[in-house]
Amino acid sequence: xxxxxxxxxxxxxxxxxxxxxxxxxxxxxxxxxxxxxxxxxxxxxxxxxxxxxxxxxxxxxxxxxxxxxxxxxxxxxxxxxxxxxxxxxxxxxxxxxxxxxxxxxxxxxxxxxxxxxxxxxxxxxxxxxxxxxxxxxxxxxxxxxxxxxxxxxxxxxxxxxxxxxxxxxxxxxxxxxxxxxxxxxxxxxxxxxxxxxxxxxxxxxxxxxxxxxxxxxxxxxxxxxxxxxxxxxxxxxxxxxxxxxxxxxxxxxxxxxxxxxxxxxxxxxxxxxxxxxxxxxxxxxxxxxxxxxxxxxxxxxxxxxxxxxxxxxxxxxxxxxxxxxxxxxxxxxxxxxxxxxxxxxxxxxxxxxxxxxxxxxxxxxxxxxxxxxxxxxxxxxxxxxxxxxxxxxxxxxxxxxxxxxxxxxxxxxxxxxxxxxxxxxxxxxxxxxxxxxxxxxxxxxxxxxxxxxxxxxxxxxxxxxxxxxxxxxxxxxxxxxxxxxxxxxxxxxxxxxxxxxxxxxxxxxxxxxxxxxxxxxxxxxxxxxxxxxxxxxxxxxxxxxxxxxxxxxxxxxxxxxxxxxxxxxxxxxxxxx
Ligand code: SF4
Ligand code: SF4
Numbered sequence: 132x133x134x135x136x137x138x139x140x141x142x143x144x145x146x147x148x149x150x151x152x153x154x155x156x157x158x159x160x161x162x163x164x165x166x167x168x169x170x171x172x173x174x175x176x177x178x179x180x181x182x183x184x185x186x187x188x189x190x191x192x193x194x195x196x197x198x199x200x201x202x203x204x205x206x207x208x209x210x211x212x213x214x215x216x217x218x219x220x221x222x223x224x225x226x227x228x229x230x231x232x233x234x235x236x237x238x239x240x241x242x243x244x245x246x247x248x249x250x251x252x253x254x255x256x257x258x259x260x261x262x263x264x265x266x267x268x269x270x271x272x273x274x275x276x277x278x279x280x281x282x283x284x285x286x287x288x289x290x291x292x293x294x295x296x297x298x299x300x301x302x303x304x305x306x307x308x309x310x311x312x313x314x315x316x317x318x319x320x321x322x323x324x325x326x327x328x329x330x331x332x333x334x335x336x337x338x339x340x341x342x343x344x345x346x347x348x349x350x351x352x353x354x355x356x357x358x359x360x361x362x363x364x365x366x367x368x369x370x371x372x373x374x375x376x377x378x379x380x381x382x383x384x385x386x387x388x389x390x391x392x393x394x395x396x397x398x399x400x401x402x403x404x405x406x407x408x409x410x411x412x413x414x415x416x417x418x419x420x421x422x423x424x425x426x427x428x429x430x431x432x433x434x435x436x437x438x439x440x441x442x443x444x445x446x447x448x449x450x451x452x453x454x455x456x457x458x459x460x461x462x463x464x465x466x467x468x469x470x471x472x473x474x475x476x477x478x479x480x481x482x483x484x485x486x487x488x489x490x491x492x493x494x495x496x497x498x499x500x501x502x503x504x505x506x507x508x509x510x511x512x513x514x515x516x517x518x519x520x521x522x523x524x525x526x527x528x529x530x531x532x533x534x535x536x537x538x539x540x541x542x543x544x545x546x547x548x549x550x551x552x553x554x555x556x557x558x559x560x561x562x563x564x565x566x567x568x569x570x571x572x573x574x575x576x577x578x579x580x581x582x583x584x585x586x587x588x589x590x591x592x593x594x595x596x597x598x599x600x601x602x603x604x605x606x607x608x609x610x611x612x613x614x615x616x617x618x619x620x621x622x623x624x625x626x627x628x629x630x631x632x633x634x635x636x637x638x639x640x641x642x643x644x645x646x647x648x649x650x651x652x653x654x655x656x657x658x659x660x661x662x663x664x665x666x667x668x669x670x671x672x673x674x675x676x677x678x679x680x681x682x683x684x685x686x687x688x689x690x691x692x693x694x695x696x697x698x699x700x701x702x703x704x705x706x707x708x
Pocket of ligand 1: 509
C-alpha cells in the first residue's frame with residue numbers, strides 16, 4: 132500500500148460552501164448534436180487562429196477549420212460535419228460582453244469524421260514530434276487560463292523539469308467537471324500523463340486532488356497503481372487549485388514573484404488537458420469536445436455533459452432544464468472567479484462550468500462600506516498580499532505603489548472580497564488597476580517605439596546627405612581633372628606637337644567632318660541645332676506633360692528637325708554621286 136507523500140500548507144485560503152453534490156448525481160451525459168455551432172477563432176491565450184475554410188464549404192468532423200497563427204495560438208477543428216455558413220463577429224463568452232470573429236458551422240446531422248491517425252507507439256517518436264502532434268490537435272489548457280499546451284510545455288526550453296504536477300484540485304465551489312472527468316476516464320488520463328512524461332522526463336509526477344473527491348482519488352489510484360505517478364489527496368481549501376498554490380502544497384516550493392513554475396523546475400498541467408492529450412495522440416482525435424458542469428438552482432437537472440466546442444450556452448441550459456423565471460444570474464465558471472455571460476455565446480475550450488444561479492444563491496452584493504482595517508482580507512490572501520493597501524492605492528490610482536505591493540501577483544481568487552465585512556468589491560478594483568497599468572505600459576512602449584523610429588529616420592537621412600555630399604565632391608574632382616587634361620591637350624596642339632597617342636574616334640570624326648563642303652557643314656549644323664531644340668522640349672514635356680506652350684511648340688520643332696535633317700542628307704547624298 133502506497134503511503135501519502137508529505138504535503139505543505141499554503142498561506143491564507145477560505146472554506147466557502149462546496150455545492151458540488153448537485154451536479155455529480157447523474158454521471159456524465161452527452162447532449163444532442165446542436166444544429167448550429169459558433170466557433171470563435173480565439174479560444175486560448177494568445178493570437179486568433181486563421182480560417183482556412185470558405186463560407187459554403189462542407190467539412191467533416193475533426194477537419195481543420197483554422198490554423199494557428201504564431202507560437203501563442205491554437206488551431207481549430209470542426210466538432211461535427213456540416214457546412215460553413217458564415218465567418219463573422221459572433222457572441223463570445225467574455226466578461227466584456229464584446230463579440231469575436233467566429234466560424235459558424237451548421238451541422239448536417241450525420242457527424243461524419245475525417246480518417247483518424249492515432250500514434251500508438253508514440254514512445255518511438257522524438258519528444259519534439261509528439262509536441263507537434265499536441266499542437267496540431269489544438270489543445271490548450273482546460274483549467275481556465277487556456278494557455279496553448281505545446282507552448283506551455285516549452286515555456287523554459289533551457290530548464291529541465293524535475294516535477295510534473297497534474298492539477299485536479301478543482302477547488303472552486305459548484306464546479307465538478309474535473310471530478311467527473313477523473314471518475315469516467317482515469318485510465319485515459321494516466322495514459323495522457325505518460326505522454327507528458329515521455330516529453331518532459333520528470334523525476335516525479337504528482338497528481339493533487341482535494342479530499343472532497345474520494346471517488347476521483349480512488350479511481351486515479353487504481354489506474355496509476357502500476358506506474359510511478361503519485362496520487363495525493365490535499366485538504367479542501369479554496370484556492371488550492373491555483374497553479375502556484377498547488378505547487379506550494381505539493382512541493383513546499385514557492386514560484387518567484389513574476390516568475391514561472393519552470394523557474395523552479397516544475398510544470399503544471401490540468402487533468403482535463405491530460406485526457407485531451409491521450410485522445411490526440413493515442414486516438415488521433417483533435418480537441419473538439421469538452422466536459423462542462425451545468426449547475427445552479429435555476430436548473431431542474433444539474434449535471435455534467437460532454438459537449439461539442441461551440442455549443443450555444445442556451446442549448447446546454449435547455450438540456451439541463453433551465454427555469455428562466457428562477458434565473459437571477461448566469462455565470463461562466465464558478466461563483467468566486469466566474470463572470471456573467473450571455474446565453475447566446477458558445478462554450479469554448481476553456482469553459483468548465485455554467486452556473487445558473489437563483490437570487491438566493493448569488494444575492495446582489497450589499498452596498499460597500501468604508502474599510503475598517505480589520506485585516507481579514509490579508510489573512511485570507513493565498514499570495515500574502517495586503518488587499519486593503521492595494522484597494523487604497525487602486526482607488527488613488529497610485530500605480531507606483533500598486534507595483535511596489537505586487538498587484539500583478541494577485542490571482543484574482545476573490546478570497547479577500549469573500550471575507551470582507553465591509554463588502555468592498557476588492558477584486559474589481561484589482562482588475563481595473565491591472566488593466567489601467569497594462570494600458571499605461573502599452574502607451575509607454577508605443578511612445579518608446581515611435582521615438583526609436585524617429586531617431587532611426589533622422590540617422591538615415593543624415594547618412595544619405597553625407598553620401599550625397601561625398602559623391603558630389605568626387606564628381607567635382609573628376610570634372611576638374613578632365614578639364615585640366617583638356618587644357619593640357621589644347622596647349623600641346625597649339626605648339627604643334629606630334630600626337631602622343633594613337634588616333635582616337637574624335638580625331639577620325641573630325642577628319643570626316645573636314646571633308647564636308649562649307650554648305651554641307653552649314654546644313655549639318657542646322658540639323659543638329661533643330662534636333663537639340665526638339666530634344667529640349669521633349670525633355671521638358673516628359674517632366675511636365677501639362678505644359679501647353681511646350682505642347683504647341685512640339686509639332687513645329689519636329690517638322691523643323693525633319694526638314695533640316697533631310698536637307699543635310701540630300702546634300703551629302705548628291706555629293707557622293
Ligand atoms: S477585509 Fe475589508 S474592511 Fe477588513 S481590512 Fe480588508 S478591505 Fe478593510
Ligand atoms: S484576489 Fe488577490 S488580493 Fe484578494 S485574496 Fe486573492 S490573490 Fe489575494
